[in-house]
Amino acid sequence: MSHRPIVAPSILAGNHARLADSLAQAEQTDGVFWVHIDIMDGHFVPNLSFGPQTVADLRGGSELFFDVHLMLDNPHLYIDAFIKAGAQNVTIHAEPDYPKAETLRQIRAQGATCGICINPGTPVEMLEPYLEAVDLVLLMTVQPGFGGQSFREDVLPKIEKVAHWREQHGYQWRIEVDGGVNLETGLRCRDAGADTFVAGTAFFKHADRAEFVRTLEGAPGETR
Template structure:
């Protein structure tokens, strides 16, 4: 299983995003950009103009996670701005399949995010419509929260559903992932890892990414989990 690391710039120096991305460019696979609108979640973060500029400047593809109301309206703009992956929340979207198809038409990977309390089973038949499923391992809206171990059983169920579907769907985890939790995530089936404070809270963010990758890749995942 290929492990992909996508550091979140929510925990970086937002006044120098170009420089912060450059610090991890040789170690990471993607750059995770948390977009919050102050409505779906309490905080307000980066928006479309910043993402457009960052997409043009980044050596890594952008993995945009939209924690916003009405993603049916807003998500296509992020694909048009240059994001290579755009993830929207099941709890906010009106027409998930239509939106996923539109994102793909615009050249982006389409991701579906689920909050900790949102079950995956209602979306089992729709999995082939997505390129990624993101399971939140904290409540969305704030960085630096502790990892929720209670999401691990859902992670295992999601991996089983993905394998049963036969679709090529990445399984992402976001929230509280660090050296002490990444092995549990990979053992449960995650292959796309978001890490924020564990990377940008380190003295050497690139080495922090490499350390997370080493920890993830040493996990021996049992077929069928």
Template sequence: MIQPYADPTAATIKIAPSILSADAARLGEQVAEAEHAGADRIHVDVMDGHFVPNLTFGPGIVKWLRPVTRLPLEVHLMVERPDDLLDAFAEAGADTLIVHVEGAVHLNRTVQRIKSLGKKAGVAINPATPPVMLEEILPDLDLVLAMTVNPGFGGQSFLHGTLPKIRKIRSLIDALGSACDLEVDGGIDPETAPLVVAAGARVLVAGTSIYGSSEGVAGAIRRLNVRAEPA
């Protein structure tokens, strides 16, 4: 039975544990641990071995996780042809579908399709891609995901050169008066969390620092929350 969890919606900063770093042998248990510790959402990294040099999860994992947790499941599609997978992940139970600006050839059409499926639409942007690439699509988005490492593998070191870019994206969102989430992903831990929050991020994806922590999942989420909250 799924146990009640602390409502994280009142928190200024949201935490999205990435199951890329979880123990696959007890994935449901680790998702439940994150939920009980007050995580806001679960981040599912999907890689195709082409857009990025790694292979990870398919729709079946999302379908299996859906009855395990009441947290929103956000699917980060690091794939060459995201349009081919939207329906399958939507049917599996994803709440948010995130595509890369670098991987979606017809980005407006892709975002419109996500919306037509009744899902939240997010766009991810790689470290070397300028924020100007988001300007035309930003009014249609529920979420922007700024990559703070090059996508493909967990456990990478945070790229400090992405901080000015996060500030620029925050400025674009604020100029629109949009409620669009600004999420960051890559090398997020108790040391880098305050930096990205100061730059304007409000949702933190963390994998290794949560699932690889000696404090355990609950302790790691608590510490990340304490360090991330603005003073």
């Protein structure tokens, strides 16, 4: 994975009665190559979203990279199902008690890339045992469960710290942010070191989605 900035529209913010149309809107937007799919179990987070069948139905015919985020108490029980359904990257959380290192190996063994994620209130050091085993580090910038929440400013220093670790140790993983990402907060995350931006409400409601993507995917450090 390169570090070229990527916007990954979150299908959670799409029209749930017409998810295929929302996926098409993302796919038809210049500059969009990824789509982010949140999977919630009603236990680890207080909401329910999609199952493997929904992912499989969306996968049919789509050429987007499926970035699947498992917000589950026991994600290791569902890896096979979601990769079979079409997940190409699977991100799991560091907080629940389950065999995380083995789960990351399981994802890789099935040909997908893997990521590790923490919530805003989780110490960033909880990521350290997994940094040599992942392709992506996801920092939630809201408490997960529902879309449309406000961005958490206190995550910015965590992005900077993770970016420092990446540079210090020569890691090649991407740094993804998810939650309250709009043009203003996304650019701040980019300046802090993030290169992958999950945008839901801000993307789907923007009057010019291509311009939204172009702005966030511009070269880091450029004059704005």
